[in-house]
Amino acid sequence: MAERTVLAEAPNLPALFGRAALSARGRGGDLPATRLARVGVPVDAAQAADYARVCGFPLTDTLPVTFPHLLAFPLQVALMADPAFPLALPGLVHVRNSISSIRPVRASAELDVEVWAERFAAHVRGATVDLCASVSTGGTEVWRGRSTYLARGATAPAGAPDADVTVDVVALDRTAAQWRVPADTGRRYAKVSGDVNPIHLSTLSAKAFGFKRAIAHGMWVQARALAALSGRLPEAADVDVAFRKPLFLPSTVTLGTEQVDGGWDLAVRNAGSGAEHLVGTVRPR
Amino acid sequence: MNDWYRNFANSGVGTTITRQLGLPRPAVLRRYEPGQPLLPGPAVVGSAAAGRLADRLTALLQDAGVPVQSLGTADGPEDGERPAAVLLDATGLTGPADLAGVHAFLAPAVKRLRPSGRVLVLADPPAEAATPAQAAARQALDGLVRSVAKELRGGSTANLVLVPAGAEEALAAPVRFFLSGRSAYVDGQQVTVSAPVAPAVQDEERPLTGKVAVVTGAARGIGAAIARVLARDGAHVVAVDVPAAGQALAGIANEVGGAALQLDITAADAASRLVEHLRERRYAGVGPGVDIVVHNAGITRDKLLVNMDADRWNTVMTVNLQAQLDLTQALLDADGLLRPAARVVCVSSQSGIAGNRGQTNYAASKAGVIGMVRAWAPEFAGRGATINAVAPGFIVTEMTASMPVGTREVGARLNSLQQGGLPVDVAETIAWLAQPASGGVNGQVVRVCGQSLLGA
Amino acid sequence: MAAPTRKAAIVGGNRIPFARSNSRYARASNQDMLTATLDGLVARFGLQDERLGEVAAGAVLKHARDFNLTRESVLGSRLAASTPAYDVQQACGTGLEAAILVANKIALGQLESGIAGGVDTTSDAPMAINEDMRRVLLAVNSAKTVQQRLKALAGIRPGQLLPEVPRNAEPRTGLSMGEHAAITAAEWEIGREEQDELAVASHRNLAAAYDRGFFDDLVTPYLGLARDQNLRPDSSPEKLATLQPVFGKGEGATMTAGNSTPLTDGASAVLLGSDEWAAAKGLPVLAHLVDAQTAAVDYVHGGEGLLMAPVHAVPVLLARNGLTLQDFDFYEVHEAFASTVLATLKAWEDPAYCKDTLGLDTPLGAIDRSKLNVNGSSLAAGHPFAATGGRIVATLAKLLHEAGPGKRGLISICAAGGQGVVAILES
Structure with a gap:
């Protein structure tokens, strides 16, 4: 049976990022079986409103489909920052995100959140690991998330399965929308999400980690794309997106959409080069 | 548009200076205000011979609430107030000898006349005289009145009304006009009345109540003043001007509670569009039709004749004369649209009477208007309607305000009242001609010029 | 069971000439233009001090201060101040939609008369303050103490001073x-x-x-403009052919400034009424909606x-x-x-x-x-x-x-x- 630790409050993300950076060396071994949890977490209404505004969601009584990720993310980081975690947090690249919105989550709900890691898998360029989350309210699971991170150059344990980071979409030739993504997008999203990873914040801080300019949070791109489909998403849905090329800030991007199987296929591309930043699917559950 | 010189001459210092230098001393004219009594003081009525009108005059004045002084007191040194008007019934003259009575009455009476007073002489038309001696006596009055007008100061005027036999019923409207402030800038003029088709009763405060009036060129200047005065007197005004003047036109229409009609009166279909408009609308709450038409729109394109191109000539002729002819004819032809007892007033000009250097086109067109009015008068009389012309002299408008000071000041002073007239003076004369009671004034040309020296 | 209805009559209209953006009407606000247009209509039909059933009008680009644009315009016009008014907004459909609204009320017998209109200026378009700045200022405004206020003001960053200029783009697609x-x-x-x-x-x-x-009784000049400023009577296919495309991409681009409408300022209004009202007022009926x-x-x-x-x-x-x-x-x-x-x-x-x-x-x-x-x-x-x-x-x-x-x-x-x-x- 996995060890389950219930935290009284959300971990401090900047501190975790710092600790993770200092303890990056000398990691290895298998995934820990640890599960981190918080119970009875009230949603911060102001944060939800700010989040909705930054991502383009309408402000309603139900949380944006991507919002519960914000509750799970600090716990996931805490898990990854722990020295027992086999992969070093700096350098992990978010390559895929799946969300199962089992039923809409009311903004007034008190939520129980539990996170864990699984699927240590072999990738041609290294190894991937899935950080999972389950959110429930009143004992019923309402939301599930899975973020796949790629650690370049890392080695998966022997016998590990092959990584699964591909999301297939239909041809998306028609531009439904075009957005200008301003330079401060990373800072704005960091403010509402707590994800203060320096690669998102400024050109200078991004350069320190080998990027020519700051890049948009993958979760913001995903949220922005889903927000564009507000009102047209199934109440209960499975969302699955793959993050491709980094979205350098600022940029102008296009959104391509197509209705498929009662849901949507979508792609976010650079308006000039056509480079794909994100492809994804939304399917009714 | 303020008459700075008149204001100066009437100021304390100005009075002294102008007096000592012998400069003209233009008076502040008595102009009409609604609610004003017909005269600010009593009137003296006299007869030169066996006049047939004195009693009628006295009754008319008493009806209007004007105290009438007897002949005996007119020259009395102490007795009562100085008269505001002197009326002479000079009908019934048989020969020059009778003119002695004219002198005997007028001389002492006029001496006691108040400022902004009125001298009005009623006479028989010389053309209807039975003998040369009678004609001579009647015609003599013309020279007399003109001269009295020139001698009067302090904004007083003198005018002559010729009353043919049988036209006595027509007397009230001209008498009231000439005595009232409405005629402030009409001086030294002569009007011949004729028998009206039907005697008219009118509310003297709002004589045009229920009437529909079309005024062309109404967006600004004299036209706007006409619209205001007609509306003040009760008319529903349809203000017409070129589309380009539409904003000012709408302003005037809204000010007077009328309607704006943007129409280029020189357009080929202008007459039919005016007719159609008047057929479609039912103004003033009655069926389609128009009671008053004021042809005011006019333009100048000045050049010496030898330098004038055909375009200047033709444009002025089209706007000032042809359009008046065409619109009037169209209204006459539009069955019933020009209501019985209609009043058409055409704006002519002093230039059309006296001529003016550089205005051969303008003067020709304005003289043409006079010819048109006289020619149409009998037909109008036949319908119980009238058509008259008003010829403004030097009227202070936005246009004259832009003239060089010298030209403007000379133009403004070359008349017996020693000042320029105002647009409202023209408008008041037109409104008088438009009154129901003015049915006996037809085919006349009334100059609103302060007895201008030009063409007098 | 539907109530019996009647067709609303269109009595006439008025508009000011349309001006090119940032030109003749650069200093005129929506309210200025709408008021002038209403006054022109009032003058054309002698509606001074008339209490009409209602005035429905609107603008697409509106300042926050214009929350009651139409009513304010009515109050500034020669119509009776007792004429009710409300704002309508359906993008470029605003003017027609307003006419439909008034016509429907007339058809239902709820109104005997009304004016439908619309106005827009791209010269005097609202410019919003930066969203972040706006939030700071809102916080300052709601602060109760000097300390709170100073703290809120301390949140201002230089970048927030840049205004947000409205873009002629669909919000949902980002495309113009x-x-x-x-x-x-x-x-x-x-x-x-x-x-x-x-x-x-x-x-x-x-x-x-x-x-x-034709437009003599449809247009009233405004601020010295008597005809639509964009009108080019001498326009020819040869002249238009010389223009470079401004919309679309590459070889297939066909849309130029010549075959697209420019940004324009102007206002219009239509007088509607029941046949009975028009007859009672002695006004013509041009057509029915x-x-x-x-x-x-x-x-x-x-x-x-x-x-x-x-x-x-x-x-x-x-x-x-x-x-x-x-x-x-x-x-x-x-x-x-x-x-x-x-x-x-x-x-x-x-x-x-x-x-x-x-x-x-x-x-x-x-x-x-x-x-x-x-x-x-x-x-x-x-x-x-x-x-x-x-x-x-x-x-x-x-x-x-x-x-x-x-x-x-x-x-x-x-x-x-x-x-x-x-x-x-x-x-």
């Missing part, structure tokens, strides 16, 4: 209307030449209409063009009135872009589109192009968004009146947000 129209033009293969020809016809028709005095229809399309994710909604609205309107597209004496199709008009006409002629997209067994078919926008339209006159509906309603009503009783006209106006407003007028 022109870019959307270019997509539709490419989809429907609308050629450059035919667009330029339509634009030239618009200018020539409008110029001719002015020359024959017979019926109207709106439609909207999913231009974001649905694959339909942004400006194609009128294509969907018209067949519904025709079916309800038992008419075919050919049963009209005049067609007033708002020229947002020449390509929009041409794509609209082409779509109605296309059997596959009419069947698959509009669900019609047979296409609506072609119209007699000599009956289209006979007195010019937005390409020549300009298009102050909310003012276009009033311009078209008054123009068509007068056209029908001139043509005699029993004539019929169709109005089709596309609007931002993938909407369309269409209506039938009859003399």
Whole structure:
């Protein structure tokens, strides 16, 4: 049976990022079986409103489909920052995100959140690991998330399965929308999400980690794309997106959409080069 | 548009200076205000011979609430107030000898006349005289009145009304006009009345109540003043001007509670569009039709004749004369649209009477208007309607305000009242001609010029 | 059981000449222009101090201070202050929608008279403060103590001082209307030449209409402008052919400044009433508003063009009135872009589109192009968004009146947000 630790409050993300950076060396071994949890977490209404505004969601009584990720993310980081975690947090690249919105989550709900890691898998360029989350309210699971991170150059344990980071979409030739993504997008999203990873914040801080300019949070791109489909998403849905090329800030991007199987296929591309930043699917559950 | 010189001459210092230098001393004219009594003081009525009108005059004045002084007191040194008007019934003259009575009455009476007073002489038309001696006596009055007008100061005027036999019923409207402030800038003029088709009763405060009036060129200047005065007197005004003047036109229409009609009166279909408009609308709450038409729109394109191109000539002729002819004819032809007892007033000009250097086109067109009015008068009389012309002299408008000071000041002073007239003076004369009671004034040309020296 | 209804009469209209952006009306606000337009209408029909049933009007680009734009304009006009008013906003459909609203109330007997109008300025457009700055200022405003206020003010960053300029872009797609129209033009293969020809016809028709005095009782000059400033009577296909495309990409780009409407300032108003009211007031009836229809399309994710909604609205309107597209004496199709008009006409002629997209067994078919926008339209006159509906309603009503009783006209106006407003007028 996995060890389950219930935290009284959300971990401090900047501190975790710092600790993770200092303890990056000398990691290895298998995934820990640890599960981190918080119970009875009230949603911060102001944060939800700010989040909705930054991502383009309408402000309603139900949380944006991507919002519960914000509750799970600090716990996931805490898990990854722990020295027992086999992969070093700096350098992990978010390559895929799946969300199962089992039923809409009311903004007034008190939520129980539990996170864990699984699927240590072999990738041609290294190894991937899935950080999972389950959110429930009143004992019923309402939301599930899975973020796949790629650690370049890392080695998966022997016998590990092959990584699964591909999301297939239909041809998306028609531009439904075009957005200008301003330079401060990373800072704005960091403010509402707590994800203060320096690669998102400024050109200078991004350069320190080998990027020519700051890049948009993958979760913001995903949220922005889903927000564009507000009102047209199934109440209960499975969302699955793959993050491709980094979205350098600022940029102008296009959104391509197509209705498929009662849901949507979508792609976010650079308006000039056509480079794909994100492809994804939304399917009714 | 303020008459700075008149204001100066009437100021304390100005009075002294102008007096000592012998400069003209233009008076502040008595102009009409609604609610004003017909005269600010009593009137003296006299007869030169066996006049047939004195009693009628006295009754008319008493009806209007004007105290009438007897002949005996007119020259009395102490007795009562100085008269505001002197009326002479000079009908019934048989020969020059009778003119002695004219002198005997007028001389002492006029001496006691108040400022902004009125001298009005009623006479028989010389053309209807039975003998040369009678004609001579009647015609003599013309020279007399003109001269009295020139001698009067302090904004007083003198005018002559010729009353043919049988036209006595027509007397009230001209008498009231000439005595009232409405005629402030009409001086030294002569009007011949004729028998009206039907005697008219009118509310003297709002004589045009229920009437529909079309005024062309109404967006600004004299036209706007006409619209205001007609509306003040009760008319529903349809203000017409070129589309380009539409904003000012709408302003005037809204000010007077009328309607704006943007129409280029020189357009080929202008007459039919005016007719159609008047057929479609039912103004003033009655069926389609128009009671008053004021042809005011006019333009100048000045050049010496030898330098004038055909375009200047033709444009002025089209706007000032042809359009008046065409619109009037169209209204006459539009069955019933020009209501019985209609009043058409055409704006002519002093230039059309006296001529003016550089205005051969303008003067020709304005003289043409006079010819048109006289020619149409009998037909109008036949319908119980009238058509008259008003010829403004030097009227202070936005246009004259832009003239060089010298030209403007000379133009403004070359008349017996020693000042320029105002647009409202023209408008008041037109409104008088438009009154129901003015049915006996037809085919006349009334100059609103302060007895201008030009063409007098 | 529906109450008996009557058709609302169109008595007449008024508008100010439309001015190019940042030109003659650069200092005029929406309220200035709407008030002047109402006063012109009042003057034309002698409505001074008249208490009308209501005034419905609106603007697409509105300042926050203009929350009661129409009512404020009424209060500033010569209408009786007891005339109620409200604002309407349906993008470029605002003017026509306002007319439909007033007409419907008249039809239901709720009103005897009313004015429908619209106004827009792109010169005096609202400029918002930066969103972050706005939030800081809101916080300052709600702060209760000096300390709280200072703390809130300390949150200001230099970048927040930059204002947010409104963009002529669809919020949901980020594409300008022109870019959307270019997509539709490419989809429907609308050629450059035919667009330029339509634009030239618009200018020539409008110029001719002015020359024959058609607009004498529809337009009142404003601020020294007596005709639409965008009007180029000497426009020719040769001149237009020299212009570079501004919308669309690459070789296939066909849309130029010459065959697209420019940003414009202006206002319009239409006087409506019951027949009885018009008769009692001694006013003419030019035409009646017979019926109207709106439609909207999913231009974001649905694959339909942004400006194609009128294509969907018209067949519904025709079916309800038992008419075919050919049963009209005049067609007033708002020229947002020449390509929009041409794509609209082409779509109605296309059997596959009419069947698959509009669900019609047979296409609506072609119209007699000599009956289209006979007195010019937005390409020549300009298009102050909310003012276009009033311009078209008054123009068509007068056209029908001139043509005699029993004539019929169709109005089709596309609007931002993938909407369309269409209506039938009859003399």
